[in-house]
Amino acid sequence: MAVHVLAVLAYKEGDRVTSKFLAGSVNTNPVIVRRLLLSLQKARLVETCKGAGAGSRLSRSPRRINLAEVYRSVEDTESFASPARKPNADCPVGHCILEALSRLFASAQQAMEQDLARTTLADVLAAVKVSEECAGKKAP
Template sequence: MAVNTRFATGVHALLLLAVEPDVLQTSEDVARKLNTNPVVIRRVFSLLQQAELVESQKGPSGGSRLARSAKEISLADIYRALSPGDVFHAASVHASAGGKLNQALNQVFKDAQKALEKELAQTSLSQLVKKSVKKEKH
């Protein structure tokens, strides 16, 4: 089973933009800092732009920056922009009790998804920047 790293990459990329909110940063610069391919960053920025979390300018002096304040962007916003679907997927069971089992399991998965998003909504990008700067000083 493949691990989706898009969310973590997106959070790290947005943290870099949040540290220097007035500077346009190219996908090449962000990719170099995150040790990844610029194409990965362009794909992530494209999704973040669709969610209105990032704004980008094309051209030789172009780049990307946050579309709004880091205080106004929660981890849940980033998660919803970059995660294609639910965290969990229940397999279909074709036994006579399968319908009730699927229904019960799907409810557990929905509750877990809600709990995840609720937890992510409690942390803003600004809070993460403050925590990361604090740790670097120690």
């Protein structure tokens, strides 16, 4: 949803876009979009103005926003969650398994983010425009 919203903002090339409009593209409620935009604001990915005729826009070129930044701005919790109940500390395995796994999972998550970092919002936008051209050719 975050990538979708940012892609729309990139598509609009700096024009201010309202949460209502974004919600229409994502097919959700404007309040959900506004909550998402708050996270993106904190990460300095978008700038939002209040009041009449206002809305949001990207704070940088799509070329300079990669998907790892987007991921981190939105996902506060870790991908690999700890279990709700603590393992049995009397068992030699249960005693230390969380400690061991947290290192491994942090590494796996970092690998994932490094892969996401290879793609920028400009790449996503380009894919959108290609798809748009194809649709235009099919039904001119």
